[in-house]
Amino acid sequence: MSRRIRSRLAAAPCLLLLAALACGGEGEAPPAPSPPAATAPPAAEPAAPAAAPAAIPESARAEAEQIFETRCVTCHGPQGAGDGPASAGLTPPPRNFQDPAWQASVSDEHIEQIVQYGGAAVGRSAAMPANPDLMSKPEVVAALRAYVRGLAKGK
Amino acid sequence: MGTRIVSGIGAFGLAAALACGPGGEGGQAQQALRPASGGAGAGVAELMAARGLTDADVTAALKTYVPSGKHDDYYIFSSGGQSGQVVVLGIPSMRILKYIAVFTPEPWQGWGFGDRGSHEVLANGDRHGHEIRWGDTHHPNLSETNGDYDGKYLFIGDKANARMAVIDLEDFATKQIVPNPILESDHGAAFVTPNTEYVIESSQYPVPLGGEFAPIESYAETYRGAATLWKFDRERGRIDVERSFAIELPPYMQDLADAGKLVSDGYAFINSFNTEKAFGGNLEGRPPLESGASQNDMDYLHVIDWKKAEQVFQAGKAEQIRGFPVISLETAVAEGLLHFVPEPKSPHGADVTPDGKFIVVGGKLDTHATVYSFEKIKGLIDAKDYAGKDPYGVPILDFAKAIQGQVELGLGPLHTVFDDQGNAYTSMFVESKVAKWSLRDLKLIEKAPVHYNIGHIAAAHGDTVNPRGKWVVAMNKWAIDRFLDVGPLLPQNFQLVDVSGPAMQVVYDAPIPLGEPHYTQIISADLIDAIDHYDPVGTDPLTGELDPHATEGGKERIERQGNEVHVYMTQVRSHFTPDTIRVKQGDTVHLYLTNLEQARDATHGFGISSYNVSLSVEPGKQSNATFVADRAGVFPFYCLEFCSALHLEMAGYLLVEPREGQAGGEAPGSRAGAARHAAR
Numbered sequence: 001m002s003r004r005i006r007s008r009l010a011a012a013p014c015l016l017l018l019a020a021l022a023c024g025g026e027g028e029a030p031p032a033p034s035p036p037a038a039t040a041p042p043a044a045e046p047a048a049p050a051a052a053p054a055a056i057p058e059s060a061r062a063e064a065e066q067i068f069e070t071r072c073v074t075c076h077g078p079q080g081a082g083d084g085p086a087s088a089g090l091t092p093p094p095r096n097f098q099d100p101a102w103q104a105s106v107s108d109e110h111i112e113q114i115v116q117y118g119g120a121a122v123g124r125s126a127a128m129p130a131n132p133d134l135m136s137k138p139e140v141v142a143a144l145r146a147y148v149r150g151l152a153k154g155k
Numbered sequence: 156m157g158t159r160i161v162s163g164i165g166a167f168g169l170a171a172a173l174a175c176g177p178g179g180e181g182g183q184a185q186q187a188l189r190p191a192s193g194g195a196g197a198g199v200a201e202l203m204a205a206r207g208l209t210d211a212d213v214t215a216a217l218k219t220y221v222p223s224g225k226h227d228d229y230y231i232f233s234s235g236g237q238s239g240q241v242v243v244l245g246i247p248s249m250r251i252l253k254y255i256a257v258f259t260p261e262p263w264q265g266w267g268f269g270d271r272g273s274h275e276v277l278a279n280g281d282r283h284g285h286e287i288r289w290g291d292t293h294h295p296n297l298s299e300t301n302g303d304y305d306g307k308y309l310f311i312g313d314k315a316n317a318r319m320a321v322i323d324l325e326d327f328a329t330k331q332i333v334p335n336p337i338l339e340s341d342h343g344a345a346f347v348t349p350n351t352e353y354v355i356e357s358s359q360y361p362v363p364l365g366g367e368f369a370p371i372e373s374y375a376e377t378y379r380g381a382a383t384l385w386k387f388d389r390e391r392g393r394i395d396v397e398r399s400f401a402i403e404l405p406p407y408m409q410d411l412a413d414a415g416k417l418v419s420d421g422y423a424f425i426n427s428f429n430t431e432k433a434f435g436g437n438l439e440g441r442p443p444l445e446s447g448a449s450q451n452d453m454d455y456l457h458v459i460d461w462k463k464a465e466q467v468f469q470a471g472k473a474e475q476i477r478g479f480p481v482i483s484l485e486t487a488v489a490e491g492l493l494h495f496v497p498e499p500k501s502p503h504g505a506d507v508t509p510d511g512k513f514i515v516v517g518g519k520l521d522t523h524a525t526v527y528s529f530e531k532i533k534g535l536i537d538a539k540d541y542a543g544k545d546p547y548g549v550p551i552l553d554f555a556k557a558i559q560g561q562v563e564l565g566l567g568p569l570h571t572v573f574d575d576q577g578n579a580y581t582s583m584f585v586e587s588k589v590a591k592w593s594l595r596d597l598k599l600i601e602k603a604p605v606h607y608n609i610g611h612i613a614a615a616h617g618d619t620v621n622p623r624g625k626w627v628v629a630m631n632k633w634a635i636d637r638f639l640d641v642g643p644l645l646p647q648n649f650q651l652v653d654v655s656g657p658a659m660q661v662v663y664d665a666p667i668p669l670g671e672p673h674y675t676q677i678i679s680a681d682l683i684d685a686i687d688h689y690d691p692v693g694t695d696p697l698t699g700e701l702d703p704h705a706t707e708g709g710k711e712r713i714e715r716q717g718n719e720v721h722v723y724m725t726q727v728r729s730h731f732t733p734d735t736i737r738v739k740q741g742d743t744v745h746l747y748l749t750n751l752e753q754a755r756d757a758t759h760g761f762g763i764s765s766y767n768v769s770l771s772v773e774p775g776k777q778s779n780a781t782f783v784a785d786r787a788g789v790f791p792f793y794c795l796e797f798c799s800a801l802h803l804e805m806a807g808y809l810l811v812e813p814r815e816g817q818a819g820g821e822a823p824g825s826r827a828g829a830a831r832h833a834a835r
Binding site for chain 1: 688692707708709711725727728729730732751752753754755757774799800801
């Protein structure tokens with residue numbers, strides 16, 4: 001047991017480092033979104049199974065909304081259009097969640113991974129930070145994912 | 156293999172023996188011998204044996220342990236002594252949570268290192284044209300409503316330089332420092348009245364109140380103490396100097412104070428310890444102060460009617476000393492504002508009971524807690540029943556007629572706090588003990604050793620109308636053998652004592668590596684409603700409003716106006732915008748930094764090489780700094796907080812082009828590398 005725990009702890013930084021290196025190696029803005037299979041990230045921890053929308057508790061939804069307001073709006077904007085107050089200074093620009101094409105091109109798993117581990121962990125911009133306190137809150141992560149899904153225009 | 160088996164058996168045996176110690180049961184022995192399982196809590200007995208822990212040790216650990224992510228039940232606000240700051244801890248874990256920058260510059264918090272707001276607050280605390288950047292914080296006091304802590308403000312005095320500061324507990328930041336115009340040192344500072352009408356600052360070492368020189372041989376004639384009543388404007392969250400005043404006192408070296416509550420509301424009680432009017436002079440044929448001030452058996456507890464004093468002040472009967480209104484000693488006596496009652500000598504605690512009916516005084520060179528009855532004191536005052544007058548004409552009440560009783564406690568009683576069961580807890584400096592005694596019976600109940608030389612003592616809400624039980628903190632002045640060696644200068648030791656059981660138990664030793672963390676107050680955590688970010692983005696913490704220079708994302712810019720360069724900059728993980736600043740040597744640079752983030756703990760710092768600028772920009776905060784770029788060259792700046800994986804990449808350059816005809820380096824006549832801050 002203790003050997004396995006140590007091993008996993010040792011592995012996690014390597015995974016993060018590999019992801020960061022992979023991102024750095026591109027030397028340019030990440031490519032346009034591609035089919036989900038091609039972007040499947042190496043998960044540092046098993047992702048919680050995506051819960052059906054009806055199964056997300058109201059308290060998790062409320063917390064997710066508060067998190068979106070205080071953490072995500074800064075770059076992604078209040079309606080998720082990618083026009084937040086910090087967006088002008090970002091290269092690449094923040095994701096526009098309203099884009100139906102983008103919505104259709106990513107899996108729930110991708111959204112949940114990037115929310116927890118940041119952009120570099122899934123081959124995207126390292127400018128998106130991780131949210132380590134959410135790694136132990138799968139319901140809130142699911143609620144955030146649902147919130148982001150709900151921002152699509154013409155959904 | 157054989158050896159390991161033998162060791163294992165030994166460990167089990169030892170653990171079993173420990174578990175079956177005095178008061179142990181057979182059931183415990185059986186539990187201790189059970190093979191270790193795979194779950195949490197496994198191997199408690201083995202751990203106890205391996206670490207040499209007793210049952211009492213484990214109980215203490217269980218009482219104080221707060222798991223990761225869980226929060227403490229209480230805050231402690233502690234003076235930070237000569238750090239000039241305030242320390243925040245939690246109970247029961249005794250974890251240090253924050254140092255609040257107050258009287259001294261603090262680079263992590265950007266306090267006094269370029270941030271213009273902090274320079275304004277610090278500069279307001281300067282004295283006599285001297286820039287004062289140290290302080291000796293002694294007595295933090297929480298704002299009160301109806302005699303209980305309300306968790307809104309914290310006041311703290313500077314013993315060394317006679318100043319008072321206001322800390323807003325919404326963001327745990329200092330908002331105001333006011334110097335005392337007539338005193339040079341204080342000690343009973345701060346103490347608040349039951350609805351924070353006034354924050355009282357009482358003097359310590361007497362001086363001529365007008366600030367002039369007077370020979371010390373004229374001490375009795377020209378040196379004076381004072382109680383300063385700072386009016387607190389709750390709407391603004393600031394001391395209102397214009398509505399504040401002082402009451403002149405004899406040069407008796409006033410000390411600790413407390414405000415009455417409930418039946419004693421309207422009165423303040425102040426210790427003194429030098430009714431002998433000694434002033435030292437050990438090479439001039441006079442005894443040192445320590446013996447000169449310990450000759451009399453009694454000193455005087457000052458009883459001040461502050462509500463009547465307020466009326467006297469408002470009636471215009473105060474005289475102006477250095478521009479500050481002071482009710483003279485003569486007026487105070489004539490108006491009946493001030494009375495003395497003898498108290499045991501060298502006291503350092505005047506503590507009003509939760510019901511407001513009694514005042515408890517401990518004398519460091521006495522052996523009692525002396526309990527005064529407010530009803531009796533008031534009766535003597537109303538009846539003008541005096542035992543005499545002091546040399547300044549102040550009426551003296553009769554000791555025997557004023558007291559409710561005395562409790563024999565032992566050696567060196569000092570300060571007293573209260574719980575919710577009618578018990579009092581007095582710190583015993585000489586004996587190094589906490590004495591628990593009953594207010595009802597005036598009887599000693601128990602003494603518990605603490606380590607060592609306990610000064611002040613605190614209980615949860617222990618000096619309010621609504622004390623909580625369970626916890627007492629012993630503020631020990633000497634650590635001696637409690638901690639690892641760290642050179643000759645040792646930390647002091649805050650010991651957490653559980654007082655909820657039949658016997659007091661010391662459950663934690665918290666080293667405080669500051670001198671000297673003198674006094675604390677303990678408040679329920681649920682009364683503190685602290686923010687975790689500033690809203691709206693670009694808030695000036697001093698005003699709580701949007702800063703006029705707040706910079707919106709997308710509107711970052713650099714504007715030149717003559718030789719003034721205005722840099723409107725934003726911060727977000729992980730870059731500054733702009734990250735390149737071009738100025739000419741001699742330009743005045745105004746930096747306006749806005750942290751666009753509002754995520755909890757998303758703080759960014761800002762430090763520039765060689766210009767003595769260090770800023771802390773918490774989420775949503777605005778921080779502005781102004782300096783003269785007097786030295787040409789290239790100066791990196793970077794984020795001081797490790798805010799993301801790309802923290803090291805959050806950096807930029809200040810490029811100072813040399814004046815025409817010069818190659819770089821120092822400007823003629825400028826101090827080498829010196830930064831000049833326009834805010835000074």
